[in-house]
Structure formats: C-alpha cells, structure tokens
Amino acid sequence: MNGKQRYIGLVIFLVAAISAMVWAYGFVTNRQQGPDGMSIGVVRIDDVLEFNPSYADYKQAKNELELLQRQYELEQQALNAKSETQDEQLKTLALDSTLSDALTVELQTRIATKENELNQQLNSKRNELTQKYLAELKVSTNEYDLEIVNLQLDLYAYDARVYIDDAQRAAAMAEKAKKEERLKELLAKRKPSDFDVDSIKAKVQAELAPMQQKGQEELNQYAASLQKELAEKRDSMVQQQAQAIIANNNLPVAQEWNDTWAKKLSDKEAEVSALHEAILEDVRMRVTIIAEEQHLDLVIIDDGGNIKGLDITDAVKASYRVQ
Known part of the structure; x- marks a missing residue:
C-alpha cells in the first residue's frame, strides 16, 4: 500500500514536471513563432555594436566627422561675412569720386597749360608778322630818324638848363x-x-590761320590722348586699391574651398560608413551563427522592444566576450 502510494506520487510528480516543461517550451515556442509559423529572433542592435572591437574607432571617426561638419559651418559663416564686407568695400571704392575729381582737375590744368603754350607760340608769330609788315610801311630812317633823335636830345637838355x-x-x-x-x-x-x-591785320590773320588750325588740332589730339592716359591711370589706381582690399581680406577661391571641404567631408563620411558597415557585417555574421544554433528562421532588429521573438542580444554580446 505504501509502495503503491509512493509510486503514484512519483508518477504525479513526473507528470507535473513534464507538464511544466511542456508548458514552458510551449511559451518560448509561442514567443518565437510568426504568423506563418516562422521562428523569429530579435536583437537590440544598439546594445550590441559597442561590444565590437572596432566600435571605439567608429565612435572616434564619427566624432571627428561631427567636428569637421561644425568647423565647415563656422568657416562658411565667417567667409560669407568676410565676403559681404569685401563687397561693401569694393562698392564704396567704385562709388568714390575723389580719385576721378583729382584726375579731372589734372586734365583741365594740363590742357590749359598746353593751350597757353600754343597761344604763346601764336602770339609770338603774330608779333613777328606785325613787326614785319609795319617795318615795310616805315619811311626811310635817313629822312626823319636823325631829326627825331636830335629833337629828343634837345628836349632833354631843356630840363637840365639853369635859367x-x-x-x-x-x-x-x-x-x-x-x-x-x-x-x-x-x-x-x-x-x-x-x-x-x-591791311596789316588782315595779312597777319591770313598767315596765322593755318597755324591756328594746326594748333587747335594739336590741342584736340593732346586733350584726347591725355584723357585716355588719365582714364587708364584712374583704372590702374582703382584696380590697385581693389587688389589691396582683396589681398587684405585674403578670401580663398570659392570653388577650391568648396572642393577641398567636399573632399574632407566625403572622405570622413566614407571612413565612418566603412567602419559602421564592418561592425554591422560582423554582427550579422554572429547573429547568423546564433540563429542557426537557436533554429531561428528570421532575426529582426528591435529598436523599441515591441517585436515578439526570442531575444538573442545577450548571446551576441557573449560571443564577443569569449574571443
């Protein structure tokens, strides 16, 4: 009687234990089954990445990329502000009439000097011609000049007499x-x-007419040449001042600066992407091995903990610890 009772009790215990195992297995199996009966596993990828040996390199490269992007933005802002300042300086230079006014005064002064020079030549020639024609009208010096001289001497003597x-x-x-x-x-x-x-005036004017015309043409040519010379001088001086402004601001060539920064950012982004992809590839390899061991048909990345399935995150972490 007592033996039978012990046997029955043992059977009941075994049945209960087996039932508990079946229930537990059924619970886990239900967590892994998808709608189509697939076995599903989940992995919290963010918790796994940091266990990869290359994760520190990845984080450093990512931080360097963020610093580069910030540096790029700050330099771009500074260069834009500097470029606006330079544009204002060049605009002020272009609108400044001080240089043009000074060169206009120089133009007028030099033209007036040239005109006076030509007029002096003309007046000298006029006097020469006038004296020439007057000399032709004078009476012979033998007839009147001697008497004139004597009279002038006599008149001078009257003033010196004592009466x-x-x-x-x-x-x-x-x-x-x-x-x-x-x-x-x-x-x-x-x-x-x-x-x-x-009559003399008419003769003098007739002879001076070609000289006057030639002088006017020379003055016109001189004025045109001088105006061109001073315009080139003004442009050269303005260009020198503009170059000084540009040199002082020392802005880089926009296209070269953009290309340099584009390459810097692109290279660093490629480095970050390559490191990240290498880490993900390593995680995928480990997940594949663990999924095969756990007989999982599908492993899904779980970002929010809402996906039902066998969580193999700790198993992936453990795979790094045993290296």
Whole structure:
C-alpha cells in the first residue's frame, strides 16, 4: 500500500514536471513563432555594436566627422561675412569720386597749360608778322630818324638848363613846345595810317590761320590722348586699391574651398560608413551563427522592444566576450 502510494506520487510528480516543461517550451515556442509559423529572433542592435572591437574607432571617426561638419559651418559663416564686407568695400571704392575729381582737375590744368603754350607760340608769330609788315610801311630812317633823335636830345637838355630869370625860362619853354610839336609830327609820320593797320591785320590773320588750325588740332589730339592716359591711370589706381582690399581680406577661391571641404567631408563620411558597415557585417555574421544554433528562421532588429521573438542580444554580446 505504501509502495503503491509512493509510486503514484512519483508518477504525479513526473507528470507535473513534464507538464511544466511542456508548458514552458510551449511559451518560448509561442514567443518565437510568426504568423506563418516562422521562428523569429530579435536583437537590440544598439546594445550590441559597442561590444565590437572596432566600435571605439567608429565612435572616434564619427566624432571627428561631427567636428569637421561644425568647423565647415563656422568657416562658411565667417567667409560669407568676410565676403559681404569685401563687397561693401569694393562698392564704396567704385562709388568714390575723389580719385576721378583729382584726375579731372589734372586734365583741365594740363590742357590749359598746353593751350597757353600754343597761344604763346601764336602770339609770338603774330608779333613777328606785325613787326614785319609795319617795318615795310616805315619811311626811310635817313629822312626823319636823325631829326627825331636830335629833337629828343634837345628836349632833354631843356630840363637840365639853369635859367637866369623868368623871361629866359618862358622863352625856352616856348621853344621847347615848338620842338615837342615837331617831334609829334615826325613820330606820327613814322606810324602807319588806319588803313594800313587794317591791311596789316588782315595779312597777319591770313598767315596765322593755318597755324591756328594746326594748333587747335594739336590741342584736340593732346586733350584726347591725355584723357585716355588719365582714364587708364584712374583704372590702374582703382584696380590697385581693389587688389589691396582683396589681398587684405585674403578670401580663398570659392570653388577650391568648396572642393577641398567636399573632399574632407566625403572622405570622413566614407571612413565612418566603412567602419559602421564592418561592425554591422560582423554582427550579422554572429547573429547568423546564433540563429542557426537557436533554429531561428528570421532575426529582426528591435529598436523599441515591441517585436515578439526570442531575444538573442545577450548571446551576441557573449560571443564577443569569449574571443
């Protein structure tokens, strides 16, 4: 009786244990089964990546990429601000009339100087021609000039005389007046008439006309040449000042700067991507091995803990610890 009871109790215990095992197995199996009866596993990828030996290199490369991107943004902002300042400086230079005004004064001064020079040459020639034609109208010097000289000497002598009395002075002054009148007559005879003066002017003007025309043409050519010279001088000076502004700002060539930074960022992004992909590939390999060991048909990355399936995250972590 007692033996049978012990046997029955043992059977009940074994049945209960087997039932518990079946229930437990059924619970796990239900967690792994998908809608189509597939065995599903899940892995929390973010918890696994840091166990990879290359994860520190990946994090460092990623941080370097973020620093590069920040540096790029800061440099871009600084260069844009500097470029705007340079544009304003160049605009101010272009609108500044100080240089143009100074060169305009120089142009006017040099043209006036040239014009005076040509006028002096013209006046000199006019005087030369006038003297020439006046000389042709003069009466022979043998006829009047000697008497004129004598009269001038006599008149000078009257001023140097010492008179005894008023009567002598009065007589001398009367004689002096006659000689002065005679001197005027002689001098008048030596002068050309109004008709002769007009004739001389016409001759002089006729001979000066080609010289005047030539002088005007020379002045016009000089003014045009000088204006071109000063315009080139102005452009050169403005260009030098603009180059000084550009050199002072020392901005890089935009395309070269963009290309350099594009390569820097691209190279670093490629490095980060390669490291990340290598880590993921290593994780995929380990997940594949563990999935085969666990007889899983599918392993899904779980980011939020909402996917039902066998969690193999710890198993993947453990695979790194045994290396």
